[in-house]
Amino acid sequence: MCADTPDKTAPDYRKTVFLPETEFPMRAGLPAREPDWLARWEKIGVYDRLRGKTGRAPFILHDGPPYANGHLHIGHALNKILKDMVVRSQQMMGRDARYVPGWDCHGLPIEWKIEERYRQKGLDKDDVDVVAFRQECRRFAEGWIDVQRDEFKRLGVTGNWPDPYLTMDYHAEAVIAEEFLKFLMNGTLYQGSKPVMWSPVEKTALAEAEVEYHDHTSHTIWVRFPVVSASEFKELDGCLQTDLLQSAIVIWTTTPWTIPQNRAVAFNPDVTYGLYEVGSVGEHSTAKPGETLVVADALADAIFTAARVEAHKRLRDVRFEELAALTLAHPLRGVEGASGEWDYDVPMLPGDHVTDEAGTGFVHTAPSHGDDDYQLGLKHGLPMTYNVTEDGSFRADLPLFGGETIINPDGKEGPANVSVIKNLAWAGKLFAKGKIKHSYPHSWRSKAPLIYRNTPQWFVAIDAKLDDDMGEHGQTIRARALKSIDHLVTWTPKSGRNRLHSMIEARPDWVLSRQRAWGVPLTCFVKKAAKPDDPDFLLKSAEINARIVAAFEREGADVWYREGFKEEMLAGVAAPSDYDQVFDVLDVWFDSGSTHAFVLRDRPDGTEDGIADLYLEGTDQHRGWFHSSMLQACGTKGRAPYRGVLTHGFTLDEKGMKMSKSLGNTVAPQEVIDEYGADILRLWVAQSDYTVDLRIGKEILKGTADSYRRLRNTMRFMLGNLAGFAETERVAPADMPELERWVLHRLAELDHAVRKGYAAYDFQGVFQTLFTFCTVDLSAVYFDIRKDVLYCDAADSISRRSVRTVLDLLFHRLATWLAPILVFTMEDVWLSRFPGEESSVHLIDMPETPADWLDEPLAQKWDKIRRVRRVVTAALEVQRTAKVIGASLEAAPVVHVEDPSVLKALQSVPFADICITSGVQLTSDPVPNDAFRLPEVPGVGVVFEAAEGEKCQRCWKILPDVGSHRHEGTCARCDSVLG
Incomplete structure (x- = not known):
């Protein structure tokens, strides 16, 4: 019209x-109207009514549980909206798409909040009854579950909201304990002493998934390790090896506090080393003119520059056979007040992890404080040290440094680093020092820096042969996980496969234990007189295990802390006095990794085989929930607990920057809902490529x-x-x-x-x-x-x-x-x-x-018609812009079409109606030079002509017959309609 x-x-x-x-x-009014629809869906029971549709194949998206400890952020909204779109679309395509939301309730996020309350009151958590403390944690989680549930529902997310799963439910705690006991029984659980990522502030070990990396300024030092002996002497190129006996090996480290724990120096046989002599030195240099040092050739200039050495000379090559023969002195050997603590020899050991890309080409090795160091120490029988206590301080009786903290309780640096540097300087072993800004591990809860610390912990051996009958996909957890990744799981996007595969392929054993209070305890007993490697160290009894699980079902995990519980569990099976009860709690990732058992397997709205169709979380969960669920299920089910994994990116601001409250660039879901409505937030998700970071x-x-x-x-x-x-x-x-x-x-x-x-x-x-x-x-x-x-x-x-x-x-x-x-x-x-x-x-x-x-032939025909129509409408727009016409119905253009097949298609349809003109003349005549054309539609030209006749007062077409019918001012069509 x-x-x-x-x-x-x-x-x-x-x-x-x-x-x-x-x-x-026309105006949606979503912020005000959406709550009414939510109430309506709840009133008519939409989710439950969908469950009544029988005969449908199930589709189960298993919800990765968020922590119940705060309001939702935009990342939560992205995650839950994606899940909801999956569930709703699968349901509407004919599946029975059940969705059980869940919450992760144990662990440090909640425990830390309760401890903060205690600290504000000047109380010490350790002085409170553990069960009372755990009950406070439970109440805290319950409160936030109610808050988050309402916030998730406000996003329009469907699901079984009245009956979610909670990792702190009694049945969940019983199943988590039961799943842990399977590792006890299948031979993969062991207690070992090795360095783990440790939070001095939270006084517990952390898993890699609980670690985030931030820029941090560290002390950096270059330290002399004097050569004290060599295993043999040989004449090499006319020069005796004895010149090395007067030299020192220089190491470089960004953790000076680890020097007191040094047990070896590592080198790489493939790196080229040289013996260098110091010449003149600058002001404040700790280098000594005439001293000789061994360093990697590729790093020599940078080392001497850092030490303010103005001139140096390379004396000769130092071969790896020479290095392997050397024995060094600890740099604190013989220091006054050291009481002989460091008067031991330090061997030189080959290590593939050593490079000449940074440092000196030599790596100071403290087996108790780094994984590479630990592995090298394990290979060569180096002793472990226990100098660092749980709060990040040196043991009180350690000479020179006793009681000094590495990280203070407030997360700031303690005096240990500076103290070690000063003592190295007094001993004459500090060659140079400086500071470096680099990426450093921090706790994602306290935000405090972490350290590697050697402590007795409980591990699951992922390369141990499993004592079970589920070997279809491999005999070890690692083998089953890699088989699952490659053959049993579909990855969206496909890059997710590579990421998790590389992590599983290279990961060490799983550290299960945490030295905390709020969680599911490691429900095991150890023999007092036995060592961890003794066959009877761990008490293995199916009867005791069943008693523990039953007790947890009745009373929850708090019962583990009840006085007399050990005696009750062991009665008639083992002498309680012979065993200690373990009070560490499980890594919270074990809790969430076990959810397949108490949600997918045990709930009526779960699955027959306990395997989900889809796990969906952010990319960080390759090292988190996807990872722990894979390891846990491969140990207890023999395969991954999911058939598909979908990962999404993180949320950034409009400039692509990470969101931060300090920068003021956060976007809260509730703010978007209040201004636009939840559907706009959902549409933002749908319009975005979730496989990358979203702005x-x-x-x-x-x-x-x-x-x-x-x-x-x-x-x-x-x-x-x-x-x-x-x-x-x-x-x-x-x-x-x-x-x-x-x-x-x-x-x-x-x-x-x-x-x-x-x-x-x-x-x-x-x-x-x-x-x-x-x-x-x-x-x-x-x-x-x-x-x-x-x-x-x-x-x-x-x-x-x-x-x-x-x-x-x-x-x-x-x-x-x-x-x-x-x-x-x-x-x-x-x-x-x-x-x-x-x-x-x-x-x-x-x-x-x-x-x-x-109808593909029809579609091809109409593609041609629409292309010509585009030329006509563009030609008329030129006339409208020039104010020659006000509307397209004022036109009756001449359309020149060179292609006979196109002309035939146009002649077979009411092309004037399609162009919304009052008339059109189609011709095969050559296109005039002054005709309107579009380069992308060759062979078509349009010559403007005004429509002839009068305007129909009903449909507004301009036609020659208007005014010649019974109804005044109408065309033939409109006249007939009016009767």
């Missing part, structure tokens, strides 16, 4: 035109809101023009005009694309496909063309009935295709057409689309 107004002197035909009718508002901010959200408005207008147009639609109007596809059959063809194509996209979790692809269809194919083409038919054709005409039939088919598909993404808006759309107390789009499946709607 024409965009201007009819002649005011002519009859008013407005009431005879079928204008759109709908109560669906969000005010401008991005404005763009998202604009896309939403355009989509909403599409749905509003359909609703308005479907008012009163009845089944008696429906037209069979075979009886429809070509344009309608082309739309049906597009629907058949889209049905395939949407289902394929949802099956692959490609929400961005699904939304972009549908958005482009709505804005380009529908709003800009189909709706624009068919407004005239909808508004002006007779109500019972085959043309109008066909359009309304297509709109109905479009409505059902678009509403259900978009419902997993825009959960509130599509409910609004659905109820605007199908009101009722029990009605909901979320109870409906995506309708099946007949395959015979596909």
